Amino acid sequence: MIAEAYRNMYGRDLIEDLRENLSDHFKDVMVGLMYPPPSYDAHELWHAMKGAGTEENCLIDILASRTNGEIFQMKEVYLMQYNSDLQQDIYAETSGHFRDTLMNLTQGNREEGYADPAMAGQDAMVLWEACQQKTGEHKNMLQMILCNKSYQQLWMVFQEFQNISGRDIIDALNECYDDYFRDLLVAIVLCVRDKPSYFAHRLHKAIHECGFHNKTVIRILIARSEIDLMNIRRRYKERYGKALFHDIKHFASGHYEAALLAICAGDTEDY
Template sequence: MLMFGVQGTILPAPDFSPVMDAQMIGGALQEYDCNKDMLIDILTQRCNAQRIMIAEAYQSMYGKDLIADLKENLSGHFKDVMVGLMYPPPSYDAHELWHAMKGSGTEENCLIDILASRTNGEIFQMKEAYYLQYNSDLQEDIYSETSGHFRDTLMNLVQGTREEGYTNPAMAAQDAMVLWEACQQKTGEHKTMLQMILCNKSYQQLWMVFQEFQNISGQDMVDAINECYDGYFQELLVAIVLCVRDKPAFFAYRLYSAIHEFGFHNKTVIRILIARSEIDLMNIRKRYKERYGKSLFHDIKNFASGHYEKALLAICAGDVEDY
């Protein structure tokens, strides 16, 4: 498992005044056609905790909800970015999962991105936020909106019961053997065993298991899964393996796919940039450049435009711009 200092692009702003920011945002929203540049300058340069304080000051000052006013005054993908920035991280995950399941058809890639990558603590907070926001149980909704072994794996992940920090080298070879058999046999029982190991063992343990798997089978874990399984079940298993190995590289891959393979899948790009902005977006940028030869800035500039592009680039930038 690759260990390095994780770094977001958005840090707390120094000399922060929520009252002053709330006043400026209020003025920006009242201008004809709305001062979008002002909104970008403020909301992309404050950390989430500071944005929450701005929203509280705004409520006190104007007696109105800032998220509601942003929704009313903005439109399109730019609105999605600005509104998304205002949610606390667990609420944003809940918001994305709800809309992924409650629209016409389920957006499985959203479920995969979020549930394959979140920690136990993040999953617990997300479930709580989901219930508070939608008066609905996340596990029940996943159960009713998905099916098969894909559903079983999601249901396992959403329990948030992955072992943390625990390793047992003696068990690694045994678990690797179970995974290898699961890729050979492909019965329902073997699929269950496969997902149980991937969803419940610690990242440190799985790192050893994948090395043992390579020794036993002569094959990389991801290649074996791709060869043996298909559909969303296969995509979810691969996502878990990639997150164990190098989470920033996983998100770099997801961004690259969303930008290039889907003709710029806006929802995915927005979701990842906002969700990772205070966690590891700087690392994701580095992985993107290393793996794909061009910077994330370059690719966003090629596919987005106007204030939407400016907002995405501002979230990406942190204090280092890499064109």
């Protein structure tokens, strides 16, 4: 609405003016905030695949965490904004079982609100066999369950997996698989269990283990603002003992710092 009023009053495109008159990461934040959520996801996915190399972690963060409805909207906007098919681009830019799992997620076919306790044990046994056998067929079965079963069903499956194997499924996946395929599977499990905790973990890693990875920090804060960012802040403080505000202030500065803190504050005034 602000962008439309800006065009009506001044005959100019607000996003283009922001791009031309700002710089560095402050510009990235301000421009990113102008996109509606599906457009922002599409924008991030496009740039993750069309730049120099593929930014796999961006694909994981977005596709492992979005609902069916969000995925459908994202695909429509991606086609309109870039005249390109999201699934075709993923197929061209990734490979192996990592690609297969991403392609499955972009179908947006996850069951919703459905749980079958009788099937939970069978699904858990398939996952356990997939961790032991690790054949291509077992990997396909594993990703089909994680990408298509409802969150409610997967909660029961993970508990049954613990009962059958004596191990947490995260530990089993980390031991049995590697590379981005493993990272994607683990991200799906973490999002099923507690999405705010997953993003708190990703923020902490981006801030402390990657020398403040600006792209990741900006993407998560913008994408989760007005959705679950307050819960992400709480999980961050509970898990790491310091407020997200504190860590951002330590590594960012100037207008860039102020913009990130303002996003984190949301409707509160505690920044």
